[in-house]
Amino acid sequence: MRRKLLFGERMLHGDGTLPFNGVIPFRLRGVFAEADLHFALGKVQEKHPWLNAFVQNDDQQRPWFVIDLAKPVKIPVRIIDQLSDNDWQTESHRELLTPFNTDKGPLLRVVWIKGDTTSDMIITIHHCLCDGGSAMSILAELLQLLDDPTTDIGKENPIKGMEDIIPPAILNNKAKQIKAKMIGGLAAVALKLMPVKKNPVDRKRDYLIHWKFDESLSKDLIVYCKSAGITVNTMLCGVLLEAFKQVRKDQAHNKVSCPVDIRRFAPEIKKDQLFAFGLMIVLSAHAGLNFLDNVKAMQKDVDKKSAKLDPYATMMMMESAHSAMDNFTNLLKNGKSTNDCMFSNLGKIDIPYQYRNFELETIFSPAVIGPLGNTTTMVTSTYRGQMDFSFIASEGFVPYEDALAIKDKMIAMIKEQIGNIAVAVA
Numbered sequence: 001m002r003r004k005l006l007f008g009e010r011m012l013h014g015d016g017t018l019p020f021n022g023v024i025p026f027r028l029r030g031v032f033a034e035a036d037l038h039f040a041l042g043k044v045q046e047k048h049p050w051l052n053a054f055v056q057n058d059d060q061q062r063p064w065f066v067i068d069l070a071k072p073v074k075i076p077v078r079i080i081d082q083l084s085d086n087d088w089q090t091e092s093h094r095e096l097l098t099p100f101n102t103d104k105g106p107l108l109r110v111v112w113i114k115g116d117t118t119s120d121m122i123i124t125i126h127h128c129l130c131d132g133g134s135a136m137s138i139l140a141e142l143l144q145l146l147d148d149p150t151t152d153i154g155k156e157n158p159i160k161g162m163e164d165i166i167p168p169a170i171l172n173n174k175a176k177q178i179k180a181k182m183i184g185g186l187a188a189v190a191l192k193l194m195p196v197k198k199n200p201v202d203r204k205r206d207y208l209i210h211w212k213f214d215e216s217l218s219k220d221l222i223v224y225c226k227s228a229g230i231t232v233n234t235m236l237c238g239v240l241l242e243a244f245k246q247v248r249k250d251q252a253h254n255k256v257s258c259p260v261d262i263r264r265f266a267p268e269i270k271k272d273q274l275f276a277f278g279l280m281i282v283l284s285a286h287a288g289l290n291f292l293d294n295v296k297a298m299q300k301d302v303d304k305k306s307a308k309l310d311p312y313a314t315m316m317m318m319e320s321a322h323s324a325m326d327n328f329t330n331l332l333k334n335g336k337s338t339n340d341c342m343f344s345n346l347g348k349i350d351i352p353y354q355y356r357n358f359e360l361e362t363i364f365s366p367a368v369i370g371p372l373g374n375t376t377t378m379v380t381s382t383y384r385g386q387m388d389f390s391f392i393a394s395e396g397f398v399p400y401e402d403a404l405a406i407k408d409k410m411i412a413m414i415k416e417q418i419g420n421i422a423v424a425v426a
Contacts, residue, residue, distance in 0.1 A: 001067045001158075001160075002056075002064050002066045002067065003064060003065055004064050004065075004161070005055070005064065005128065006161075006162070006318070006319065007315075007318035007319055007321060007322060007325070008277035008318060009128045009276045009277070010063060010128075010322070010325055011277075011325065011328065011329060011372070012126075012128040012276055012277065012370065013102065014329065016055055016063075016100075016102035016103060017099060018099060018371040019096065019098060019099040019369075019371070020127045020369075020370035020372075021097075021098070021099075021100070021124055021125070021126060021370075022124070022125050022126075022132070022366055022368040023092045023095050023123070023124050023367050023368075024123040024125075024135050024139055024363070025088045025092050025120060025121070025122045025363075025366075026121055026122075026139065026363045026364065027088070027118065027119070027121075027361040027362050027364075028118070028119050028120075028121065028360060028361065029118050029358060029359040029361045030117070030355075030357050030358025031117065031357070031358070032146055032358060034077070034079070034112075036149065037077060037110070038074075038077065039149055040142050040145035041074075041075040041142065042074070043141075043149075044075075044145065044153070045106070046155075047141065047153050047154060047155055047156050048138070048156045048158070048274055050065055050067075050107075050158055051106055051107070051108055051129075051138075051274070052067050052072065052105070053065040053066060053067050053105055053106070053107065053129075054066055054102060054103055054105030054107075055102040055105075055107075055128075062322075073104070073106045075108055075110060076109045076110070078110070078111045079111075079112045080111070080112070080114065081114060081115075082114055082118070082119065082120065088113060088120040088122060088364065089208055089210060091111050091113060092122055092208060092364075093206070093207070093208050095109075095124040096208075096367060096392070097206065097369070098124075100126045102128075107125065107129045108123065108125045108126075108129070108138075109123075109124050110122065110124070118361070123138065123139060123142070125138075127368060128276050129274060129276060130275060131261075131276055131277060131278055132344065132346050132379070133261055133263060133271065133275075133346075134271075134272070134273065134274045134275055135366065136346070137271060137272040139351065139363070140351045141272075143351065143355065146355075146357075147355040147356050147357050147358065148356065156273055156274070157270075158273070158274070159269070159274070159275060162316070162319060164268065165268050165269060165311075165312075165315065166266075166312045167268070167312070170312045170316075171312075171316070176313065177316070180313065180316035180317045180319070180320045183317045183320070184318070184319075185320065185321075187321050188323055188327070191327035191331060192324070192327055194327075194331060194335075196331050196335055197335070198334065199334065200333045200334045201337070201373075201396050202396045203394035203396040204395035205394065205395045205400070206369060206375065206392070206394045206395075207392075207393060207394070207395070207400050208367055208390060209391040209403055209404065210364065210365075210388075210389065210390050210391070211388075211407060211411070212362075212386055212387070213386060213387040213388075213389075215384075215385040215386055217387075217414075217415070218386055218387040219385065221387065221414060221418060224418050228292060228295070228296065229296065229299070230295050230296060230298075230299040231299065232345065233258065233302075234283075234295055235295055235414075236343065236380065237256050237258065237298060237343055238285060238294055238295035238298055239414055239417075240256055240340070240341060240406075240410060241254060241283075241284070241340065242285065242291065242413060243405075243406045243407075243410045243413065244340045244341065244406060245285070247402050247405045247409060248340070248398070248402060248406075252340055253339055253340050254285055255282055255284050255339045255340055256283050256284075256340055256342070256343050257280055257281070257282050257283075257339055257341075257342045258280065258281050258282070258283060258342075258343055258344065258345075259278045259279070259280055259342070259344050260278055260279040260280065260281060260306065260309060261278055262275070262277070262311050263275075265309055265310070266312065279309045279311060279314065281302065281305040281306065281309070283298055283301060283302065283305075284298075284301075291413070291417060292417070332372040333371065333372055334373075335373065337373060337374040339374055341376045341377065341378055342376065342377045342378070343380075344378070344379045344380075345380050345381070346365070346366070346379065346380070346381035346382075347381065347382065348381075348382045349363055349381055349382065349383045351363070351383070353383075353384055362383060362384065362388070363381065363383040363388070365379045365380055365388040365390040366379055366381070367390040367392045368392065374397050375394045375397060376392070376393040376394070377391075377392045377393070378390070378392075379392075391406075391407060
């Protein structure tokens with residue numbers, strides 16, 4: 001089985017030599033055998049065919065996902081002894097920066113940080129294969145099988161091309177095809193004419209900062225947002241932009257980009273189907289407003305921009321612009337950064353925590369880093385009532401001390417705003 005990489009997948013894959021990895025760390029309390037882990041991973045591969053794939057270029061240097069049934073690949077597991085509770089951060093950092101051998105596959109691997117009764121584990125996936133949503137499905141299936149090898153997790157109907165995502169009435173519409181080609185063509189010309197530096201920014205040392213809210217603070221934040229008529233995502237974007245402004249001052253850009261799960265707008269992509277990229281909206285804070293009025297105004301921006309998202313038109317346009325791939329990635333790598341941060345909120349993770357043979361103590365928020373320009377990314381997720389944050393960046397874009405200050409500012413602002421609501425109610 002084989003298929004060409006879509007535009008977004010090609011962008012994330014690049015030439016296959018540089019890492020564009022996502023890590024999903026989690027902690028299990030209990031004991032299980034290595035053979036059980038390998039069996040569970042094998043069953044997950046059976047469900048998701050593309051977990052058996054490698055990437056191969058054709059004569060035109062266009063990359064394809066390829067599955068060679070005569071040479072099955074096995075998901076590798078690297079096992080190390082657990083020395084401290086923070087080993088997962090060290091190993092996550094290592095996994096983020098270790099490239100996959102994409103021309104051999106597979107594009108997923110596992111680290112088992114093995115303790116006596118508690119283990120930290122890390123699933124590492126090449127971002128060209130799947131996004132955060134499908135990564136969570138893989139995690140859920142792995143845990144089910146690790147606990148009960150007889151579990152039936154079903155079989156994925158893998159995406160083989162745009163025809164599996166875009167309804168025929170849209171994909172085969174001549175007017176929409178012409179429009180997509182025109183927009184894609186214009187974008188290709190613009191990218192060729194756009195002046196770009198020859199060398200990328202020296203990103204220097206990459207780092208990972210992690211923190212977690214307890215159940216009380218996490219609940220209070222949700223209550224605050226409901227009372228203000230905003231989403232938690234918009235609230236956190238407002239806090240993040242203000243923190244960047246206070247810490248980075250004139251080096252702040254007042255822009256945060258937010259990935260949007262494409263499944264919300266394209267129901268053809270199922271929850272457990274592997275898919276690599278989504279839609280995006282960009283938000284900015286409004287000048288001259290107090291914090292609460294600002295996030296309420298930002299929420300209106302979110303609603304307006306979300307209503308205009310069209311996954312089908314976007315994908316058709318992108319697929320018409322493959323000739324511009326080199327210019328596009330060159331712009332991302334070498335162009336001047338105008339964005340403070342990418343912020344992704346996975347929301348509440350609905351994975352059970354109690355199993356027969358172990359307990360899923362926590363899921364640390366996934367982290368991702370790639371070679372396409374500004375690496376500054378914040379990911380949050382909520383599991384077992386606790387909101388968890390991972391902050392990935394590079395010294396060449398945001399100095400480590402500034403990142404720590406941004407984290408502290410965000411926490412302080414959230415507590416201050418929650419306190420203001422509590423005072424007002426009292």
